[in-house]
Amino acid sequence: MRIGELAERTGTPRRMLRYYEDQGLLVSDRAANGYREYGEPCVDRVLQIRGLLDSGLPTRVIKQILPCLKEPRAIHVTDATPETMATLERERDRMTQRIECLLRSRDAISDYVEAVRVNQARGASGVSCDGAVQDAAVQDDAVQGAVSGRR
């Protein structure tokens, strides 16, 4: 597919697709006329890139971890210099930290949202609630799922 289709299917501006290529995150064939030509796997790849970018990783780091995310699992073991490995382990640990931070914060938000919901359900209008949140034994699907950390 050409850049326009990839852009549309990934919700990514063309500008950014060229930028990712420039940063070495994405590769493209070139048609005879010079147009970029992408294969089907690029869709997932771009989504990966966007997700990691949105999660705070700079392109420089994404470039290093992208080879780990390719499907044919153990074929890319070739380029395993000690420094590369060290970088990977360091970044893996940083990602674990981010995950923990996000988990804590997300769960706190869920609790908060739930508390407000319960509070409003019982008719309080903007008034503060002194009791603990443990009375939040409600059966609403969506919110309940969120609180318990669903996927």
Next chain:
Amino acid sequence: MRIGELAERTGTPRRMLRYYEDQGLLVSDRAANGYREYGEPCVDRVLQIRGLLDSGLPTRVIKQILPCLKEPRAIHVTDATPETMATLERERDRMTQRIECLLRSRDAISDYVEAVRVNQARGASGVSCDGAVQDAAVQDDAVQGAVSGRR
């Protein structure tokens, strides 16, 4: 404590502490001489801010979710306008997305690191390995723990 101590205890440049205050993420008393004075809870607060910033959240968003992370759980329900609630739920969902993306990537890195480790242990020097990674039944503590997502 003054800004220097807070900076040191959180590993954050003074410049950034003032910046966070400017963005409304952090508050400080002022001593008679104009020096900023911070309470003990600021340490955790700054660490929270830094973690979220590093996880890709802009200060504008962090400012909105920080009230949810305060300890006295249900006291801050006061300022629950519908828009605030909508924002919180939207951001909670984005955080869930980030968590999933980071989890996938981190686990992939762990698998990769593990595969390389096993590969090197059996004496291959930079050569690629064709078999699946399922033979990675090793007992190394650190790596094994990382693969299974420890902590």
Next chain:
DNA sequence: CTTGACCTTCACATAAATGTGAGGGTTGAA
């Protein structure tokens, strides 16, 4: 053949987080 919808490169602009440093006040210890 022309028009419109693609594509190319190049370049300048912007927002956000951060670095750096100037110019100047406070304070405690030598």
Next chain:
DNA sequence: TTCAACCCTCACATTTATGTGAAGGTCAAG
């Protein structure tokens, strides 16, 4: 008293991921 180590504000610089648009090539349909 003077010096070092803090603190203040202000301002300009940098990096990264983006937005925007100019100037121009390609190509299919009218």
